[in-house]
Amino acid sequence: MGPAEGGRAPSLVTSGGGPARPDRSPVKSTIAAILAVALVGLTVMVTVATGSAVHRQAPEPTLPATAAAVQAALKGIPQNGLALGRDSAHVTIYEYADLICATCAKASSAVVDPVIASFVRSGLARLVLEPISESPRSQQFALGAYAAGAQHAGWDYAELAYLRSTPRSDGPVDSPLALARALGLRLGHWSSSFRRPRWANQIEQAARVALIGGFANFPVFVVSGPPRRVRGRRRFVTILKPPVTLAQLSSAIRSAAKAHHPATAGRAASR
Numbered sequence: 001m002g003p004a005e006g007g008r009a010p011s012l013v014t015s016g017g018g019p020a021r022p023d024r025s026p027v028k029s030t031i032a033a034i035l036a037v038a039l040v041g042l043t044v045m046v047t048v049a050t051g052s053a054v055h056r057q058a059p060e061p062t063l064p065a066t067a068a069a070v071q072a073a074l075k076g077i078p079q080n081g082l083a084l085g086r087d088s089a090h091v092t093i094y095e096y097a098d099l100i101c102a103t104c105a106k107a108s109s110a111v112v113d114p115v116i117a118s119f120v121r122s123g124l125a126r127l128v129l130e131p132i133s134e135s136p137r138s139q140q141f142a143l144g145a146y147a148a149g150a151q152h153a154g155w156d157y158a159e160l161a162y163l164r165s166t167p168r169s170d171g172p173v174d175s176p177l178a179l180a181r182a183l184g185l186r187l188g189h190w191s192s193s194f195r196r197p198r199w200a201n202q203i204e205q206a207a208r209v210a211l212i213g214g215f216a217n218f219p220v221f222v223v224s225g226p227p228r229r230v231r232g233r234r235r236f237v238t239i240l241k242p243p244v245t246l247a248q249l250s251s252a253i254r255s256a257a258k259a260h261h262p263a264t265a266g267r268a269a270s271r
Contacts (some may be wrong), residue, residue: 026186029165030198031069031072031073032065066182067156070159070163073159073182074156077120079153079155080233082131082145082149082155083126083148084126084127084128084129085121085125085127086123087126089125090225090226090257091126091222092128092223092224092225093115093125093126093127093253094130094221094222094224095112095127095219095221096132096206096209096210096220096221096222097129097219098131098138098219099145099161099162099171100135101171101219104162104218108159109160110246111244112219114246115127117249117266119250127155129145129155129158131145132206132207137170139200139203140231141161141171141176143176143199144161144176144180145161146193146194146202147194150179151189151190153183164179215241219244221239221249222238222239223236223237223239223253224236225256225257225259235259236259238255
């Protein structure tokens with residue numbers, strides 16, 4: 001496997017999943033709040049025949065507004081390629097996901113974003129996105145995320161792709177280039193990076209890991225830690241296959257942190 005810009009996925013040990021829990025994500029709540037403010041001025045007043053006024057539903061957030069909200073929500077968290085969080089984090093979470101997958105988009109809101117808010121932003125864990133390509137269109141967005149990662153905006157790109165997806169669309173309603181433009185990336189640099197063979201190779205390696213691990217559906221989370229052996233202990237590794245709940249992923253992170261140091265897990269559990 002080839003996690004973006006550093007790190008190698010560990011050997012795999014599987015754990016089951018459970019029904020998704022509709023927890024409200026702090027990150028998505030932040031994004032929603034920002035978008036709500038942006039849309040206040042877009043509400044249209046319509047005068048009906050009776051002379052009374054009614055509010056027409058505000059339009060969907062625009063692509064630039066959504067991009068700005070995503071950037072505001074992730075601001076201050078280090079990004080290196082498709083790794084989100086500090087390199088010194090005790091726990092690493094590898095997420096195998098398809099950027100045009102509706103289930104992955106739901107998990108991003110219900111599971112991944114609360115983990116970012118509680119564990120990644122605090123420095124306990126880091127997230128490494130491993131894009132999976134299941135179609136030519138999926139491949140385009142995976143390459144787009146890697147190209148954005150070269151400008152330290154890979155997770156902004158992935159989050160934006162999920163937010164711009166609808167149940168009726170095959171992934172984002174926008175093109176890969178449109179997402180890059182909305183994020184204010186240097187388009188010439190993004191376009192040249194998009195064509196690098198190394199990204200296609202890494203996507204292929206992720207597909208091999210998925211095949212060996214028996215990942216039939218996505219997203220799949222591989223939680224590992226500590227980054228090296230501690231006092232002769234074996235490295236903690238677990239796999240969560242869909243459907244994965246926030247409680248399950250949080251428990252796996254705390255267990256991985258405990259493998260590094262019991263006091264670390266205690267602080268994580270108190271959050």
